[in-house]
Amino acid sequence: MSQDPSNALDTVIGGATSKTVNASEALQTAQRHEQEGDRLAAIEALRSAASSSDEAAFRLAYHLDLVGEEDEAVSLYEELVRRQSRPSINVLLNLAVILEDRGDINGAERCLRQILDTDPNHERARLYMLDVRSSKDMYYDEEQARDMAKRNALLDTPVTDFELSVRARNCLKKMQIRTLGDLLKVSEAELLSYKNFGETSLVEINQMLSSKGLRLGQSLQNHYSRVRQEIYDEIKGRASEAVLNKSITQMDLSVRARKALQLLGVQTVGDLATRTEAELMGVKNFGATSLDEVREVLQSHNLELRTLD
Template identity: 55%
Template sequence: MTETAAYAGDSSEVRDTETAKKYFDQGWQAEMSGDRMAAISSYEAAYTADPQDANVCFRLAYNLDLLGEEDEALHLYEEAVRQERPSLQALINLAVLYEDRSHFARAERCIRQVLNTEPNHPRARLFIKDIMASKGMLIDDEQEKRLEKHNAMLDTPVTDFELSVRTRNALRKMSIRTLGDLLRVTEPELRSFKNFGDASLEEIKTMLAQKGLKLGQAVEQHQESVKEQVYEQLREQGGNDEMLSKSVNELNLSVRARKALALLNVQTIGDLAMKTEAELMGVKNFGMTSLVEIKEKLTENGLGLRSLDA
């Protein structure tokens, strides 16, 4: 050990700084002359003498990176940036390797560290945009994979599940063949089928619950989607969220009209404006007088019933 050797912090590892400097200088000269293999050999000797020298770590990592030895380069870059004030170039090069491995959060942390030191660093400013875009693409890919998995589950035949013979036969007669089909049918629709009892209903509901699903789920999702579209149209016509959320009782409708709306589970003015004339007229004992009454009340509020093309 040379006279300039020293212990590094609390580590028991001896730092031979003089020997490290000698080999580092040799490596630098070889690198400048274009002899990359000789440079790497000298830098490795310098690293052996003083593995905590950030400059040695960076030059060795950089040259190994150029030779395609990315795993070794990544480890050395990580060593180089552990210093209190790491090289900005080491942080950027490390971020590049992280991004190549789809470690976007780590890459972002490196570039954020560069920008915290030099906010207008041109390469870092461009790179952070690339990283954020890559993170977005990764999220999109993951969402697509989850959707594909979900759709595959919905295509599972109901015969793959342990259902009673009576339940299977009832579903077959109703042309319900997959899990997805069950999501498109409501509980009242199942109950309306001849000889379909509570036991079969509970059997199906339990089976769906185990998959995190429920009867009529697709119907509800479609209705919510339509509702949002209609609400947006109503807002364009002058309606606002406060008015659309008001109870239909505030329209002071006749008893017959209120009973019909209760059968349709219409609770707010927005719910009413989502209905078509055909839907209202399909309710038992709902006549033209009640229809005219409702249309007049909606008109007073700047609204109207949904048209068939909405």
């Protein structure tokens, strides 16, 4: 059976003609050090060629991982994924292993999915995907159980346990709001619309919730936050962390568009790519011109607004 080119890093990259003489020499030097068992010397040799040779970058990342330099290894693997039109299977597998070990289960799953999307029968990727998903389920089950127990205990706390004015306490009682969890299901507007519930009472409630790391209407927003996080995880494969973390203040946007994004709580390019056109158009004074600006900014980074299925 013929070998899949994506399994061999050197064939994915191209022939020897694509490598500079210096890169070729560095690879030979590194190989000699590897044979002598001098890993650190091999690393130094590979560093000089990593920027011009994908093979050197791959081998450098591999050795760095073995000597405990995971952060640099991950950066190199991620850079290889971005700069190769069809990322090497070995790059994706190695990156998946490190990410899974570091607890980034979603990242590991993304790497394996890239392999299986092009080669559904790749045995190692399929087996490792089963392990990753098993770890994912186990990790989330344990974490969620602990977090849920703590959260439920907090949300079940009666509002009468807190120092509130008589007016605020009576209003909450009449509205049948008995616990902190109940408060997370109502918005500021709903509270202020209730008779005798004014700004002073609202300040009391907000301070009480803030002391516990909570806020009014939080439960209403959690669903949308989860959706945005899932979308954010997906777009990580299309743009670097530097791009996704770029502040909207650095974008070429009009004052009107920038203010509208701030009202939505959008702070970075990554945040923006998780929003839909409908969400943006729902903000006051955000029109078609502002929408075009946003689209152009995202397109310049190979991104786009989220679309609803």
